[in-house]
């Protein structure tokens with residue numbers, strides 16, 4: 546690799562590490578969940594940590610995976626079972642540069658109720674569009690699965706359910722959020738959790754007025770210019786907290 550290429554890859558790996566730490570500090574992931582980034586030089590490959598708690602990920606833990614979700618270096622450390630979420634979304638969404646999968650708690654209720662969808666109720670959540678689709682794994686894995694996206698077949702079904710959306714809920718499991726940068730994917734993952742919490746609270750108070758699809762689009766356009774503001778704050782908070790423990 547030339548110096549430039551290797552610096553590009555190193556800086557992508559650093560962003561993946563920072564994303565892991567931010568997502569933990571913001572309460573999106575706990576011991577579980579993962580975030581990946583499309584490889585900056587080999588666009589059908591992606592970067593994802595080995596199987597471990599996101600808060601503990603270091604640069605040495607970030608591995609390269611191929612288009613089928615296999616680690617490029619065979620015989621390495623254990624990898625996430627659900628890596629096919631990432632590989633299959635990258636396969637059908639060339640616009641997607643980063644993927645966050647989490648079990649963030651306020652979102653899960655919206656994956657299991659009928660008649661209520663996760664929709665944008667405030668400007669920060671405009672990326673949810675009309676409503677987040679819900680993936681029903683039972684349609685593909687039967688009624689006895691462990692709900693995990695364990696293979697490429699299930700990953701492809703999830704990717705189809707995501708379609709062109711920014712977020713897809715996974716029934717009884719969690720959600721997966723995508724972005725055209727890793728910072729945008731992290732921003733959306735944080736605000737998917739915030740939006741779910743706000744929507745639950747609003748619904749307890751009375752009928753909810755949601756953003757129109759036009760408002761959702763306009764707010765997304767505005768927010769897309771502000772992502773670094775949140776990222777830099779969240780990164781500082783995550784580093785401060787890590788140093789304090």
Ligand SMILES: [Zn+2]
Pocket residue numbers: 578627646647648693718719
């Ligand atoms: Zn999961």
